Amino acid sequence: MAAIxxxxxxxxxxxxxxxxxxxxxxxxxxxxxxxxxxxAVAGVLTLALGLPPVAQVAxxxxxxxxxxxxxxxxxxxxxxxxxxPLLNDRAARLIGTLVTVVEPIAAGRGRVRVxxxxxxxxxxxxxPGDTVRVTGADGTTLLVERA
Numbered sequence: 001m002a003a004i005x006x007x008x009x010x011x012x013x014x015x016x017x018x019x020x021x022x023x024x025x026x027x028x029x030x031x032x033x034x035x036x037x038x039x040a041v042a043g044v045l046t047l048a049l050g051l052p053p054v055a056q057v058a059x060x061x062x063x064x065x066x067x068x069x070x071x072x073x074x075x076x077x078x079x080x081x082x083x084x085p086l087l088n089d090r091a092a093r094l095i096g097t098l099v100t101v102v103e104p105i106a107a108g109r110g111r112v113r114v115x116x117x118x119x120x121x122x123x124x125x126x127x128p129g130d131t132v133r134v135t136g137a138d139g140t141t142l143l144v145e146r147a
């Protein structure tokens with residue numbers, strides 16, 4: 001146990017870098033890896049220059065901010081195309097779907113059944129049991145027209 005306490009400072013930074021890398025693998029999110037890179041920079045500079053503790057923390061902070069900023073800019077300029085762009089937009093996925101009116105659409109407002117759920121709807125007047133087609137969405141309200 002005493003050997004661990006006497007590890008040189010650069011090893012602590014390199015162990016922290018490894019811990020951040022492992023945490024990124026366990027919980028991916030493209031964020032912790034940049035903190036790991038900053039810890040590695042702090043470890044290498046501490047080894048090369050023999051930095052005091054305050055300077056080590058400053059190097060880590062500056063490297064972390066720089067790495068995260070650079071990564072965010074790079075990802076903003078080079079977005080990853082999704083094979084399913086509507087994956088997290090349930091309302092948009094429903095466009096074109098035929099649904100059943102469960103509460104009359106009167107004065108432009110009513111409710112429709114989609115699968116096992118009921119959604120607010122807006123569109124032309126329709127009676128319960130009528131079938132309507134989803135043409136769009138406004139927030140959590142489906143825009144519908146007669147099928």
